[in-house]
Every structure is written in structure tokens, then in C-alpha cells.
Amino acid sequence: MLSPPVLGFAATSGTGKTSLLTKLIPLLKAQNLRIGVIKHSHHDFEIDQPDKDSFKLRKAGATPVMLVSRYRRAVISELPPAIDISLSEQLAAFPSSGLDLILVEGFRHESYPKIELCRPSLGKPMLYPSDPSIIAIASDQALSTPPNLPQLDLNDPQAITAFIIDTFLKNQRD
Template sequence: MTNPLPIPVLGFAAWSGTGKTTLLSRVLPILRQAGLRCALLKHAHHSFDIDHPGKDSYELRKAGADQVLIASRWRWALMVESERERDPPLDEMLQRLDPAQADIVLVEGFKHERMPKIELHRPALGRPLLYPDDPDIIAIASDEPLETPLPRLDLNDPAAIAAFIVDFHHRHNAR
């Protein structure tokens, strides 16, 4: 993937059940305190709704609207119906973000796409490392010591992972 945005993109790749969402929910407040505005792009492996039956937006979408934009003074969300044979490409989804509203994009999932990534690994889950088969992995966050030439982050230390992300952001902007 060629990053279509003027801000850095950093992925979090792992097998399902490793704790990507949990980690990001702990890292995001630290990044915000550090002054970074973060956009998040999350891959879902299944059909999903952000609205529920009985809500106006849900009923209008189900009635046939191809796009539904919900807006309030606090937030807005755009839902677009899309029937595809495959998941949407990462670069297409990135182009839907507003880079003027963020300093960095964190991507949860999309592990097979080309972008710099932190791999999350829990040896107790019995899954193999994605590294070294994925050349885009730039660090590994694990809950146990690992032998790796890459930077190794403690999966249970969100402050250290946030510091790595801040450094990644600064390195990108120094180019």
C-alpha cells in the first residue's frame, strides 16, 4: 500500500483474540495526552451494524438508502451499503478519513495489507508469529520475552507502546 495520506499510518496486526482492541483502548488516551490526534480504522470480519433496529437511521438504511449520514453536535457517522466480493482495500478506506483532523492513523486489522505494523503476540495462544513472513512489521508487542531483531514492546505496558507510536510519528514527520 502506498499511503494516500500526508500523515503516518501504523497498523496493529495479530491473530483474533490477541487483544488489539483492548490494547488500543488503553493506548489512545495516552496518545491524546501526548498531544496526538488519532484516527482509527478498524477491520471487521463480519457484517456489522453501528445502529440498531428501531432507530431511524437503521430503518432508513434497511428501507433502501445506500448512504446514511447521522449527525449531531457531538459526532457524525456515515454508513454506506457496499456489496463486494472482498473486503475493501486499505488505501480506499484511508482516503475516506480527513487528515486535517488527525496526526496519525492507527489501523486495527488489515494484517495482510502493506503498511508499517506492530505485531501483537501472546505465545500462550499457540499461534505463530506473523514476523518474519510479514516484512512490514516494525516491532513486536508480546506478553512474554521473545528473541527478535525487532524492537520488542511489553504488551502489558500501554505507556511504552504509546511512546513507540509517538516516536514513529515524529520520525515520519522528520522526513
């Protein structure tokens, strides 16, 4: 089976990547698309709690640990310290069967199709000049960008959804 297309959302922290994704996902699902998400975090995190059995089993040295209920499943795997994680490794481990699209938040320095989010008021440099894998820019202001780089309104999730379906996914099928 073919892997689903992967589309990233890249920007500096605080630009609104997660906020946008939480608006796009329901709109994409309303078009009968099955969506998965990979979110890159630069911080350590715990998804289980110290008083829970899964936490105790992992701290005892088991990896991975799978926690399952009739409602959801979580797999917790410990990664070696100071390992550089790559998107390709995470995609290989991602349960993508039955998905139509995988959205990625982060991994902005890797080469894969991405929409760059931009808020000029934040004063951050644009990514597209040095990243040829950026296929569009979503901004809250009009920008002077190359004519072959579509500009989307960051505050119009319906328009971004239309771009994903009518341009990105269509191009993936062609």
C-alpha cells in the first residue's frame, strides 16, 4: 500500500502552527479525509504519570510500552540520549494505514513539502528563500514573494483547506 502524502507546517515558535492545525483538521475531516499528525517537540515530555503502571514499567526499563484501552492506544518508546530525530524515522514508525494525509508540525529544516506560516509583526526571517521544499506561504499580511509561491491567508482556514485538497493532494495523485 502506498504511504499517504505528507504535508508540513513550518514556522518559528509562537506563529500559530498548532492553532491553525486544530482548525484545518476538522475541515479536512469534513471532506472525508482521514488525517494523522506528527508534532515535533523540542522539549522533554511525559505522557503517563509517575503513579501509573505504564510509567513504572517504562522506568523499570521496558521500551516500548504500549498502553491500551477500548478507547485509545499509546506506544511509549525511549530514545537514546542526544539522538537526532528525523522525520523519515518517525514516518516509518507512524501507523499510517488507512490515512489520506499526514500533517507534520515542525521538522522545518528537513526537505519535504511544507506550508510556511508567517506573521511579519513577529520580525522573524522567512524560511522560503533557503528552503525549496516550501510550496506555499500562509501569512496574516500580503508579502512580496515569488509569483510561483502561492500566498494564503493565515486567518482563512477554509482557503488553506481548499489549497491542500485542490492543489497539494491533486498534485500528489498526478
